[in-house]
Amino acid sequence: MASVNRSVVAHNTPAVPAISVNDLHKRYGTVEVLKGIDFRAHDGEVVSILGASGSGKSTFLRCLNLLELPSAGRLQIFGEKVNLRPSGSNLRIGDRNQVDRLRTQVAMVFQNFCLWSHMTVLENLMEAPVHVQRRSRGQVRDEAEAMLKRVGLIDRAKAYPAQLSGGQQQRAAIARALVMKPRVLLFDEPTSALDPELVGEVLKVMRDLAAEGRTMLIVTHEMAFARDVSSRIVFLEQGRINAEGLPQELFRGGVSERFDQFIARFNQG
Numbered sequence: 001m002a003s004v005n006r007s008v009v010a011h012n013t014p015a016v017p018a019i020s021v022n023d024l025h026k027r028y029g030t031v032e033v034l035k036g037i038d039f040r041a042h043d044g045e046v047v048s049i050l051g052a053s054g055s056g057k058s059t060f061l062r063c064l065n066l067l068e069l070p071s072a073g074r075l076q077i078f079g080e081k082v083n084l085r086p087s088g089s090n091l092r093i094g095d096r097n098q099v100d101r102l103r104t105q106v107a108m109v110f111q112n113f114c115l116w117s118h119m120t121v122l123e124n125l126m127e128a129p130v131h132v133q134r135r136s137r138g139q140v141r142d143e144a145e146a147m148l149k150r151v152g153l154i155d156r157a158k159a160y161p162a163q164l165s166g167g168q169q170q171r172a173a174i175a176r177a178l179v180m181k182p183r184v185l186l187f188d189e190p191t192s193a194l195d196p197e198l199v200g201e202v203l204k205v206m207r208d209l210a211a212e213g214r215t216m217l218i219v220t221h222e223m224a225f226a227r228d229v230s231s232r233i234v235f236l237e238q239g240r241i242n243a244e245g246l247p248q249e250l251f252r253g254g255v256s257e258r259f260d261q262f263i264a265r266f267n268q269g
Ligand SMILES: Nc1ncnc2c1ncn2[C@@H]1O[C@H](COP(=O)(O)OP(=O)(O)OP(=O)(O)O)[C@@H](O)[C@H]1O
Pocket: 028, 033, 051, 052, 053, 054, 055, 056, 057, 058, 059, 060
């Protein structure tokens, strides 16, 4: 599967975005890292977030599932306004239960997998659905095994993370996110920690998820993947969205000088 036809998804775009952000700011002390981001992602969209190191990509993603709290701005997830209250010059959580609930709907896959080292792969997948979502063990086990089949890891279900390659660990981490039945998947450089020969197997799993119509926001330095798989590219520069659009438009060049420079630097290696 080389490219994804998203015209069907676009045609059915619902009125309520999966994620909606207005004038999002994030400060660490006196340093403003995000400087007013306006962003929407609809159901079924695959948005790649590109930008130089330090431009705020991870911070932005972490604000979306409230691993970081924005300093200012508004955030809605499937139309539900996240309850954030002013606290000095920052915001604080207004409703802890809401945040716990929304976090399971917006799952994150990290660069360094973040699997529990003392649990087998299967136990890693079952932990949150059983203990956080309080779903039945038997049902979760069936679903976890089905997910491991999907990512090609069922024969490693009883292995510990240290016994797996990086690519296998990352596929396990993706399966673990999927077992939570999230409505949005966030990926923060999911292949950056992998040896080059293992990148492809993880990108394949992600391409398959995209082809299924999953809503995905992906921070990546894999430019070919971003160009071929995304329905939209967002280019961050110094905490602001510098350019945004269809991959074919942005990659053709001429939309944003800064984006063109970014890509040129990239191509030079
Ligand atoms: N917890 C923190 N405390 C202070 N500053 C931070 C913190 N987290 C991030 N920053 C700063 O915010 C800026 C944006 O960081 P962020 O990690 O979001 O960038 P990034 O675009 O993901 O970069 P990279 O491509 O290197 O991962 C950087 O200058 C970074 O040093």
